[in-house]
Amino acid sequence: MIKYNQEHSPEECSKMIVPVRDALEILNGKWKLPIILxxxxxxxxxxxxxxxxxxxxxxxxxxxxxxxxLNQLIKRTVLDTFPPTVEYSITEHGKSLEKLIEELRNWGTEHRRKIIGK
Structure with missing residues (x-):
């Protein structure tokens, strides 16, 4: 857990930033999380x-x-039909985002209440 308002060395800071940047790079944009949902x-x-x-x-x-x-968050399945049917489903790796998405939803709800009172 990150302890805010505490001194960290530049190396410790980088160790915290790099994985967050990796996650944001994979989930960037306004469409990826809605698709996963x-x-x-x-x-x-x-x-x-x-x-x-x-x-x-x-x-x-x-x-x-x-x-x-490509990032193994969803699976594309082509069914042997004519014409071919393509289906998309969440992978086990994609399911690992469930807690993160729930926390983002909770934060977004509270932020909306705080900013616009709804």
């Missing part, structure tokens, strides 16, 4: 995800799904 509620097809995430373009969704698959 969408597939965490069950396996979905591309258009289902697109409809659930207001404002995302198909091009952006496609790009973000590829990034999330």
């Amino acid at each position: 969408s597939v965490s509620f069950g396996t979905k097809r591309f258009k289902q995800i697109s409809k659930e995430i207001n404002g995302i373009t198909d091009k952006m969704l496609s790009k973000e799904l590829k990034d999330l698959e």
Whole structure:
């Protein structure tokens, strides 16, 4: 746990910053966490995800799904149908973000209350 208002050496500070930067690089942008949330509620097809995430373009969704698959947070499955059906689901590694997402949701709720009173 980080202890705020406590002196840290530059090396200790770097050791704390690097993994946070790595996480932010993987989850950057406004679409990745909503996509992860969408597939965490069950396996979905591309258009289902697109409809659930207001404002995302198909091009952006496609790009973000590829990034999330590359980072093993979601799984892409091509079913042997005609035409081929593609489904996306959360991986075990993706499920490891559950606590983080819950904490972000809680913080966002409190922040909204504090800033705009809702």
